[in-house]
Amino acid sequence: MSRDDIAAVLERYARAVLEKDVGAFASLYHADVRVFDAWGHWTCDGLHAWRQMARAWFDSLGRERVAVSPENLSIEVSGELASVSGMLTYTALAPGGEPVRSMRNRLTWVLRERDGAWKVVHEHTSVPLDFETKAMLRDG
Amino acid sequence: MSRDDIAAVLERYARAVLEKDVGAFASLYHADVRVFDAWGHWTCDGLHAWRQMARAWFDSLGRERVAVSPENLSIEVSGELASVSGMLTYTALAPGGEPVRSMRNRLTWVLRERDGAWKVVHEHTSVPLDFETKAMLRDG
Numbered sequence: 246m247s248r249d250d251i252a253a254v255l256e257r258y259a260r261a262v263l264e265k266d267v268g269a270f271a272s273l274y275h276a277d278v279r280v281f282d283a284w285g286h287w288t289c290d291g292l293h294a295w296r297q298m299a300r301a302w303f304d305s306l307g308r309e310r311v312a313v314s315p316e317n318l319s320i321e322v323s324g325e326l327a328s329v330s331g332m333l334t335y336t337a338l339a340p341g342g343e344p345v346r347s348m349r350n351r352l353t354w355v356l357r358e359r360d361g362a363w364k365v366v367h368e369h370t371s372v373p374l375d376f377e378t379k380a381m382l383r384d385g
Numbered sequence: 386m387s388r389d390d391i392a393a394v395l396e397r398y399a400r401a402v403l404e405k406d407v408g409a410f411a412s413l414y415h416a417d418v419r420v421f422d423a424w425g426h427w428t429c430d431g432l433h434a435w436r437q438m439a440r441a442w443f444d445s446l447g448r449e450r451v452a453v454s455p456e457n458l459s460i461e462v463s464g465e466l467a468s469v470s471g472m473l474t475y476t477a478l479a480p481g482g483e484p485v486r487s488m489r490n491r492l493t494w495v496l497r498e499r500d501g502a503w504k505v506v507h508e509h510t511s512v513p514l515d516f517e518t519k520a521m522l523r524d525g
Contacts, residue, residue, distance in 0.1 A: 279459055279470055281491040284516045287472070288457075288491070317428075319419055321495060321506060324464025328495040330419055330507050332427070351421040351428070353493050353509040355461060355468040366461060367470050369493040371511030374521055376424045381519050 246327045246356065246363050251320050254356065254363065255329075259313040262335075265303035271296045274365045275357065281369040283350050309345065312336045315352070325358040333370070348372075386467045386496065386503050391460050394496065394503065395469075399453040402475075405443035411436045414505045415497065421509040423490050449485065452476045455492070465498040473510070488512075 254273060261269035271292060280289040282298070289295050318331035329352070336347040355367040373382045394413060401409035411432060420429040422438070429435050458471035469492070476487040495507040513522045 281470065281493065281511065282513065283511070284514055285522065287489075287513055287522070319507070321466055321497060323466035323497070326461055326463035326466040326468065328466065328468060328507060330421065330495075330509070349427075351509065351511075353421065353495070353507065355470075355493070355495065357461060357463070367459070367468060367493065369470070369491065369509045369511065371421065371423070371491075371509065372514060373422065373427055374424055374512060379521050381514055382425065382427070 246322050246358065248320050250363060251318070251322075251327065251329050251356075254354075254365075255315050255318075259315075262303075262311050262313050265306065265310070267296060267300050267303060270299045272364075274368075275359065278365055279367050281367075281371070283370040283372055306337070308340045310338045312338055312344075327356040327363065329354045329356070386462050386498065388460050390503060391458070391462075391467065391469050391496075394494075394505075395455050395458075399455075402443075402451050402453050405446065405450070407436060407440050407443060410439045412504075414508075415499065418505060419507050421507075421511070423510040423512055446477070448480045450478045452478055452484075467496040467503065469494045469496070 258273055274292050274295060276292045278292055278295055280295055282289055289298060314334050316332050318329055321328045331352055333350050333352045334347055337345040339345050350370045353369040354365050356363045357366040375382050398413055414432050416432045418432055418435055420435050422429055429438060454474050456472050458469055461468045471492055473490045473492045474487055477485040479485050490510045493509040494505050496503045497506040515522050
């Protein structure tokens with residue numbers, strides 16, 4: 246798996262989110278994926294639960310869409326395993342395409358090749374916390 | 386790298402934290418480590434900065450110590466790359482050894498073998514946020 250392959254998986258992720266395509270979204274993940282999501286749950290184990298999260302997320306958006314843009318990626322590859330870390334900015338777009346609000350997350354993916362396909366076996370997204378207030382740290 | 390090897394790295398991590406041993410702590414990480422820490426910063430790039438964080442953390446503890454206990458580990462290994470995900474509970478201990486308070490974090494490590502040594506090249510720890518309040522989610 247090359248850097249271009251990793252970039253391609255991220256592009257497919259961004260397209261699936263923009264199009265609210267649960268099937269395309271789920272196809273990026275292995276059946277036994279474990280997700281440590283930034284929001285709402287300590288862990289989400291298995292694609293069935295993760296797919297339900299995606300459907301609830303996309304349904305909650307109403308007429309808005311979400312554009313995802315990655316930056317500052319760091320990639321490791323060896324054998325059948327790869328990892329990518331970086332920042333993802335999620336920007337909500339009004340029906341006309343204007344940005345409404347945005348949120349930055351830190352992303353870690355671990356990808357594994359099985360049967361010739363590279364898919365995510367572990368995802369960890371988060372926002373850091375301010376130690377004093379225990380609230381989320383502002384972008385900086 | 387086997388599951389036992391991963392467990393050994395976690396044991397060395399726990400011992401370094403308990404003993405507030407900055408050198409032993411730093412020896413677990415590659416020079417170019419990238420850390421997405423649960424607290425205070427979006428990213429910490431390079432061992433120099435990460436070592437400074439460890440020193441500040443250990444100094445802040447005063448007479449308390451911190452016991453680390455991992456659970457629910459999931460491990461992937463291939464070639465020169467490995468990943469581990471799981472939960473870490475950090476328990477502050479009074480000088481007499483009694484637990485004072487504890488905090489749970491989600492941990493992702495990516496380890497890479499270089500020159501025969503497995504060290505952490507990427508660490509991501511976090512606490513999930515409640516979507517409504519944007520505050521940290523309680524243990525559950």
